Amino acid sequence: MKKILLVLAAVAALVSCKNAVKDADSEYAVDMIKKGEAIPAFSLSDRSGAVRSEADFAGKYVVYDFWATWCPDCRADVPRMKELYAQYGDKVTFVGISFDTEPEKLDAYVEENGIGWLQLSDFVAKKESKVGDDFHVKWIPSMYLVDPDGKVVLGTVMVEKLALALEAL
Helix, strand or coil, X not given: CHHHHHHHHHHHHHHHHHHHHHCHXXXXXXXXXXXXXXXXCCEEEECCCCXXXXXXXXXXXXXXXXXXXXXXXXXXXXXXXXXXXXXXXXXXXXXXEECCCCHHHHHHHHHHCCCCCEEEECCCXXXXXXXXXXXXXXXXXXXXXXXXXXXXXXXXXXXXXXXXXXXXX
């Protein structure tokens, strides 16, 4: 009887954890730009100092990944994002938008972790970031998948939802 109760408790805990993961968007992504809406205009510097804007990616599917090197959840997503980039990077442009305030920390982290996709930043704190506000980023990591017309396909805080959306392209 004890074993049955332990098994049932373990199953209940797993279901509870699974539901908690499923509900992350309902808690943290509620204000993100909605599917079918256009993304806002922006201009940010890349790691070499060149200014890039949303117009640079017109006509392409784009993943915008809002993150920071100091964010534990963001760092935890890096291996999965690298897998997605390796799998879909030939047909989808990946763009990291970092809320790091120190360029050298961003550069070091990107190099140490083999992050091969474009990184942009205005090197201001998240709470001071115009692009973060314009994209309704309340939580990081936050990810958008955008279609070639600049319209949101998906806004999420969950890398696995992004993976499913990329798989459906």
